Amino acid sequence: MNVYRIGQLAELANVSRRTIDYYTQLGMLNYEKTGSRYRYYTEDALNRLQMINRYKEQNMPLTEIKERLQVLSETTVDSEQVLLMVDKLSTDLRGLENELLELKPLLEQLDEQQLTYAAQQLSVRGSSLLSILAMLA
Known part of the structure; x- marks a missing residue:
């Protein structure tokens, strides 16, 4: 699985580092921290950013986007x-x-x-x- 530092993730998702920080603070993105001071984001974070961008294109408020992301995370597949x-x-x-x-x-x-x-x-x-x-x- 690919892991990205915040700058790499920002570039791939075409958003700013500040946006990633904000979404992380809101609990919409998760990261892993190793022994270094760097945060590493997985492919899941990239997918979530792409979903957030699509929802934002539909003028969906961040509170609703966050709820949808939580439902996706909590849903078990039947x-x-x-x-x-x-x-x-x-x-x-x-x-x-x-x-x-x-x-x-x-x-x-x-x-x-x-x-x-x-x-x-x-x-x-x-x-x-x-x-x-x-x-x-």
Whole structure:
């Protein structure tokens, strides 16, 4: 497993050292300390930082992000429950696809500025969803 010093982690996650310190103080990131004075962060910390960034892109408050991270840490894996959740998510996605198809005629009536705004909103959320799905795969 890879371990990173704070500077390396900051560079990989494209955040500042100060941000990592802040998230560590909030209990959102954990580190290991060896005999030296350096803090070492694992691959898990990098993954958590990437998740935090995705949640922040969705304008989620840090308190909610912290709660989600805690739930992920405390959750034990029940494969049957995971499969049920995947089935539900698949059903939800099909529903969203149908809603988008219903929206298509309405989108065609928007002016250029409104259409650009709608596309930006969908793009941010869609790319966040794709990133999460990629992490899960």
